Amino acid sequence: MSTHAWTEGRVRELHEDLVSLYEPVDRVAEHGADPTAEPGEGVRQLVTTILSQNVADENTSRASAALFERYDDFAAIEEADHGELVETIRVAGLAEQKAVRIQRALAAIREETGGAYSLAFLDAMATDEAKEWLMAIKGVGPKTASVVLNFHFGKPTMAVDTHVERVSKRFGLVPESASNEAAHDGLDELVPDELIYSLHVLLIRHGRTHCSARGADCDNLVCEAYCDCEFC
Structure with a gap:
């Protein structure tokens, strides 16, 4: 050191x-052009980052592709049968835990917004406040929260x-x-x-x-x- x-x-x-x-x-x-232009992009990044926890990038990409190919929207993912969701993302590893975390995160977002699957409300928050909100979701740690806040909202x-x-x-x-x-x-x-x-x-x-x-x-x-x- x-x-x-x-x-x-x-x-x-x-x-x-x-x-x-x-x-x-x-x-x-x-990371492409302005990712905040589409309301659901921050949510997609959160879901993908949960999938990426403790797994290689290649398997994250495969699991993410399978997830968004199988389900039409975030509501369908939140409401999906747990076992079916686990099988869909199994290549990401720790699929049981990640399925629970993804559905828990989507429920928290929907409840916060009154029905919308968008993290746009985080943009108006101070960085610490936005990070605290994300980390209040069980299974979302500081790295996952920081990826979403920095990559998609430009927060420091x-x-x-x-x-x-x-x-x-x-x-x-x-x-x-x-x-x-x-x-x-x-x-x-x-x-x-x-x-x-x-x-x-x-x-x-x-x-x-x-x-x-x-x-x-x-x-x-x-x-x-x-x-x-x-x-x-």
């Missing part, structure tokens, strides 16, 4: 160095997946002992709002390209400048 003190200025330097190592982050290229909250958490701890952005929720809170406080999405993507790229869990390749300028992990 890096022993250097992190300031806003140093975070900006890290961001610039990661951009130099990889390339600038193009939000539209990563860092989605901390395994790559972001590993790299952040090795660089000393958050303490090695921090829980995932504490890592979310720490990065939200430390990273300038306008850099949160871009740094999120860049940390993932770095985790996949150089800073892997085992046998990390530290022969790059970013690791040399910011990391003191066991592989450096």
